[in-house]
Amino acid sequence: MILNFFPCLIRYSIFTPLPLFFKHQNLLPLSCSINFIKPISSSSSISAKTIQVPLFLKPPIYSTTILELKKFQNWAKSLSLSIGLKFLNLDNGPESNLLCRELNWLLEDVVEGEEDNPTGFLTLGCSENERLVRMRVEMEELYDLWKQRIEERRPFQYIVGCEHWRDLVLSVQEGVLIPRPETELIVDMVEELILKDKEMKQQGVWVDLGTGSGALAIGIGRLLGNEGRVIATDLSPIAASVAAFNVQRYNLQDVVEIRMGSWFEPLDEFKGKIVGLVSNPPYIPSGDIAGLQAEVVRHEPKLALDGGADGLDDLLNICKGAASFLKPGGFFIFETNGAKQSKYLVNFLNIQMEGSFQYVNSVSDFAGIHRFVTGFRK
Amino acid sequence: MMNNSLKMKSFSVSLLQKSSLRSLFHLPHHPRTIAQLLFSPFVISESKTTVPYIPQPYNLLKSEISGVSSDIQTTIKEHPSTLLLFYNDFLLPTIGFRHFCSQPLVAQPQPQTSDGLTVDDIVANNRWQILEETASDWKSHAASIAQSIQLIKKRLQWKQLVVRLDTLLMELNKPNLWDDPVHAGKISREHGLLMGKMKEVNGFERELLDHIDMLKLAREENDNELELESMKALLKMRRTAKEKELEALLSGEQDSCSCFIEVQAGAGGTESMDWASMIMQMYKMWAQRCGYGVTVVDEMCGDIAGIKRATIKVDGEYAFGYAKAEVGVHRLVRISPFDSAKRRHTSFAAVAVTPILGDASSRVKINESDLQIERFRSGGPGGQHANTTESAVRIVHIPTGVTATCQNERSQHLNKAMAMSVLQSRLDQLELARQAQVNAQYTQSLTEISWGNQIRTYVLHPYRMVKDLRTNYEVSDPDSVLEGDLDGFIMSFLSASIDKDENNL
Numbered sequence: 105m106i107l108n109f110f111p112c113l114i115r116y117s118i119f120t121p122l123p124l125f126f127k128h129q130n131l132l133p134l135s136c137s138i139n140f141i142k143p144i145s146s147s148s149s150i151s152a153k154t155i156q157v158p159l160f161l162k163p164p165i166y167s168t169t170i171l172e173l174k175k176f177q178n179w180a181k182s183l184s185l186s187i188g189l190k191f192l193n194l195d196n197g198p199e200s201n202l203l204c205r206e207l208n209w210l211l212e213d214v215v216e217g218e219e220d221n222p223t224g225f226l227t228l229g230c231s232e233n234e235r236l237v238r239m240r241v242e243m244e245e246l247y248d249l250w251k252q253r254i255e256e257r258r259p260f261q262y263i264v265g266c267e268h269w270r271d272l273v274l275s276v277q278e279g280v281l282i283p284r285p286e287t288e289l290i291v292d293m294v295e296e297l298i299l300k301d302k303e304m305k306q307q308g309v310w311v312d313l314g315t316g317s318g319a320l321a322i323g324i325g326r327l328l329g330n331e332g333r334v335i336a337t338d339l340s341p342i343a344a345s346v347a348a349f350n351v352q353r354y355n356l357q358d359v360v361e362i363r364m365g366s367w368f369e370p371l372d373e374f375k376g377k378i379v380g381l382v383s384n385p386p387y388i389p390s391g392d393i394a395g396l397q398a399e400v401v402r403h404e405p406k407l408a409l410d411g412g413a414d415g416l417d418d419l420l421n422i423c424k425g426a427a428s429f430l431k432p433g434g435f436f437i438f439e440t441n442g443a444k445q446s447k448y449l450v451n452f453l454n455i456q457m458e459g460s461f462q463y464v465n466s467v468s469d470f471a472g473i474h475r476f477v478t479g480f481r482k
Numbered sequence: 483m484m485n486n487s488l489k490m491k492s493f494s495v496s497l498l499q500k501s502s503l504r505s506l507f508h509l510p511h512h513p514r515t516i517a518q519l520l521f522s523p524f525v526i527s528e529s530k531t532t533v534p535y536i537p538q539p540y541n542l543l544k545s546e547i548s549g550v551s552s553d554i555q556t557t558i559k560e561h562p563s564t565l566l567l568f569y570n571d572f573l574l575p576t577i578g579f580r581h582f583c584s585q586p587l588v589a590q591p592q593p594q595t596s597d598g599l600t601v602d603d604i605v606a607n608n609r610w611q612i613l614e615e616t617a618s619d620w621k622s623h624a625a626s627i628a629q630s631i632q633l634i635k636k637r638l639q640w641k642q643l644v645v646r647l648d649t650l651l652m653e654l655n656k657p658n659l660w661d662d663p664v665h666a667g668k669i670s671r672e673h674g675l676l677m678g679k680m681k682e683v684n685g686f687e688r689e690l691l692d693h694i695d696m697l698k699l700a701r702e703e704n705d706n707e708l709e710l711e712s713m714k715a716l717l718k719m720r721r722t723a724k725e726k727e728l729e730a731l732l733s734g735e736q737d738s739c740s741c742f743i744e745v746q747a748g749a750g751g752t753e754s755m756d757w758a759s760m761i762m763q764m765y766k767m768w769a770q771r772c773g774y775g776v777t778v779v780d781e782m783c784g785d786i787a788g789i790k791r792a793t794i795k796v797d798g799e800y801a802f803g804y805a806k807a808e809v810g811v812h813r814l815v816r817i818s819p820f821d822s823a824k825r826r827h828t829s830f831a832a833v834a835v836t837p838i839l840g841d842a843s844s845r846v847k848i849n850e851s852d853l854q855i856e857r858f859r860s861g862g863p864g865g866q867h868a869n870t871t872e873s874a875v876r877i878v879h880i881p882t883g884v885t886a887t888c889q890n891e892r893s894q895h896l897n898k899a900m901a902m903s904v905l906q907s908r909l910d911q912l913e914l915a916r917q918a919q920v921n922a923q924y925t926q927s928l929t930e931i932s933w934g935n936q937i938r939t940y941v942l943h944p945y946r947m948v949k950d951l952r953t954n955y956e957v958s959d960p961d962s963v964l965e966g967d968l969d970g971f972i973m974s975f976l977s978a979s980i981d982k983d984e985n986n987l
Contacts, residue, residue, distance in 0.1 A: 268892030285894035
């Protein structure tokens with residue numbers, strides 16, 4: 105089923121990289137190994153990488169009774185409730201309410217049910233305890249997954265293998281940063297811009313630097329439609345494969361191109377031709393990394409988080425590159441760590457890079473934090 | 483079997499010049515209306531079967547001439563018997579002395595059978611006894627249908643309907659109507675809708691009377707086949723009438739909408755939060771039984787059990803029409819499982835229902851700049867620092883202070899979209915409330931929607947019963963009710979609230 109997403113030239117090795125969690129991986133129908141042949145661009149090639157298929161895309165080849173599922177639900181719920189505010193107080197982690205909601209979503213992803221209410225029989229006091237339901241994982245695995253969530257603080261998105269982001273469902277896995285809700289706003293702002301100015305849509309290429317799961321590139325690619333072109337770069341081979349997988353899922357392979365490499369490195373031929381530049385680069389100061397929430401520090405890639413001593417290494421790098429890569433009138437928007445970085449960057453762009461940019465601004469996210477820096481190439 | 487007495491013996495029509503017509507009727511300068519005036523009499527005289535369109539003779543010339551505007555008086559005096567349509571010296575008000583317009587007149591005289599029997603006559607004094615359907619007695623069928631017609635009219639708030647239609651007609655005939663296309667569209671849509679309802683009932687009524695005529699005729703002429711046929715038709719009508727009765731219960735403007743149902747726990751801690759979640763569960767199951775789609779929009783769990791409040795979206799035809807019967811405070815009496823001393827507790831939960839208006843033109847327009855959008859329960863530096871599946875959004879509409887939150891979608895984008903739709907519905911409702919103060923006609927429906935008083939009691943101990951305090955409808959099996967079997971309560975409330983109002987007929 106998944107293989108249909110790939111054109112014949114691109115082939116991935118698909119197997120489950122976490123034998124610990126999938127004890128019976130040899131039973132999975134998708135555990136086939138194929139070579140990845142086509143280099144994604146001439147400047148780099150993405151070698152055979154492992155793609156973890158999100159739970160909701162796995163075939164429902166297992167089955168269990170509603171009673172068994174209810175037992176699991178009760179067990180997992182009480183495990184979640186036992187957490188209370190513990191994680192929240194410890195490192196701003198999830199509290200039990202949130203964990204309970206995640207539990208419902210996990211069930212929605214693993215149970216094959218009716219379209220609009222897949223787990224209805226669990227929540228609506230169904231009395232057909234003996235009825236069989238089809239499942240995408242085995243019960244044993246399901247218990248294992250929830251233990252990982254609570255005991256190892258493994259991010260929920262890695263557990264289910266996907267993140268719901270805007271109106272997209274993006275595949276994610278260890279090694280790829282889970283896209284954050286704040287970052288959705290970048291797409292909103294780009295949408296607003298291209299609605300006002302049609303030229304931004306048609307005249308030139310858009311670039312997403314450090315694309316990770318491909319979220320921004322896909323979000324913008326969908327806005328641009330068939331006439332648009334987006335290039336997304338990432339240094340990490342895992343990120344590049346996952347992004348390519350997501351691009352395929354949304355059938356955007358003709359619009360979004362993934363290139364492997366560091367920031368502007370694979371983009372030489374676009375100097376002065378880029379009409380829009382977006383990026384959510386690593387921006388956390390190195391000293392803060394150790395104190396991050398367990399889900400982040402234990403499981404997410406440092407490469408996507410650590411922005412050097414003051415967190416600005418990559419942002420400054422990108423700002424400098426933007427001056428030579430953006431075409432006149434070209435737009436940029438970067439995500440930052442908050443007010444301090446935003447203020448610094450606005451100053452930097454206006455004063456140290458005087459004459460290069462105009463209308464430089466910082467924009468708040470929904471929590472009121474100065475999250476983004478935007479502006480135009482003069 | 484055209485009735486001879488209804489055939490026109492003589493009439494004369496004079497096509498006056500357009501200019502004189504205008505002055506005669508204070509006619510708006512609208513070519514369509516004039517054409518209608520000119521041709522309507524012919525349409526009526528030519529048709530063979532449009533008995534319903536021939537109104538009762540109306541003795542304008544003889545006795546009521548003083549009640550007509552002076553222009554018309556003059557014209558009538560100047561052109562005696564050449565004006566319009568006459569029937570035995572009676573002027574037929576076929577096309578409007580009251581409002582001159584392209585539509586048939588609203589206030590039609592009551593239709594009757596050839597021997598002058600009306601629906602009201604049939605029902606009055608139990609003239610014909612109503613028997614079971616199985617008893618093949620045509621009078622019983624006819625009486626039952628006549629009774630249904632009366633009930634349907636009452637439920638449709640017939641008198642108000644007529645008044646409203648009149649108002650709409652006047653509005654429609656304003657020459658500058660289409661200067662505001664949105665308003666015009668709204669008016670003509672509403673007019674079409676109400677007119678449709680009225681025509682349907684009138685047609686049904688006429689059908690009944692025709693069948694009665696037919697049956698009498700068949701009996702007189704001993705035509706067994708015709709009698710049997712009419713009998714069958716009457717039985718079929720009797721069954722349709724029952725369906726129409728039900729339909730008429732949900733004739734409110736927003737009744738066909740989907741809706742949000744919001745449940746909020748009353749004071750009393752865990753016990754009442756548990757009660758709130760039981761109520762929510764009841765509605766979820768009720769909606770499922772009805773085949774509606776159910777989505778949890780917002781849920782705030784209690785600390786130990788239950789919910790502090792929750793909102794669900796119920797998708798489907800007439801969801802609001804039914805659910806609005808549930809608005810108010812629901813009271814539970816039981817031995818609390820949360821009380822170690824096993825004492826009897828009383829707890830409360832309040833239910834609010836908001837329609838989701840389907841018609842885009844009737845919705846309040848929200849300015850983006852009036853909105854303040856916040857990350858709900860946000861804390862810490864956010865961004866790459868935090869891994870969270872919590873992406874709840876709260877939207878505040880600054881001018882009104884109305885807020886909406888959604889936290890059950892899996893992305894911020896979708897939470898925002900859902901919160902926007904909740905906000906939209908709340909603002910729409912607020913706007914309706916505002917309009918209702920202007921338009922007294924809506925007042926009743928609005929008091930029903932706002933947080934009401936206690937409407938129902940559920941007793942699980944010391945005896946078992948659920949009783950609706952508004953209708954006194956009760957059942958002795960609380961479990962089935964809590965599993966969503968609410969139809970009895972809803973129907974009895976809907977019919978009671980409409981049928982008791984005698985002014986509706």
